[in-house]
Amino acid sequence: MSTAMEGHSQAENWKNPDRPSISPLLLTPRETAKALRISERTLYTLTKAGKIRAVRIGSQGKRYRVQDLQEFVQAAQPFVAVGEG
Template sequence: MGDPKPLQDVLACSPLLLTPEEAATLLRIGRTTIYALMKAGDLRPVHIGRSCRLPRAELERYVRCLETPSDIAPSPTGHFGTARSSGRRIDATRRGMSSQ
């Protein structure tokens, strides 16, 4: 009692709609994370009355999106915003020098 079902059993029954708790178990993340993903719009639930369900296809879509590389590329140095922050630092130094 209370033993987790083997993954094969979960996949074998393959329901069309999953509760947030079932989706969390399948993705091996927390229930709270599922609700946060739904609130952020990353997961699109289906509402039937007051019940919230996640289609299996929606979970598969979300995982595929995680696998694809991001459109945002790092700068040649491999850091985001490095030049901008150092530029501000130089400006602050110049202002300090001119007031003395």
């Protein structure tokens, strides 16, 4: 997840190497879904179920804190394939 978010700031730094690298604190639903590699519909479902927290700032709509997303990923159950081997 952090790779997708860091890639954006690294690309901006390539254009302007004097600009410091700053990671975003809040992501839009589209950015969040892309970072988690899920659809926006799945993100909406997870948000509605309370599994991923969203914040509302002004009239900008929902935003997702990077820290909350990292905690969600760390708490996720690892996938174990049954019958492979």
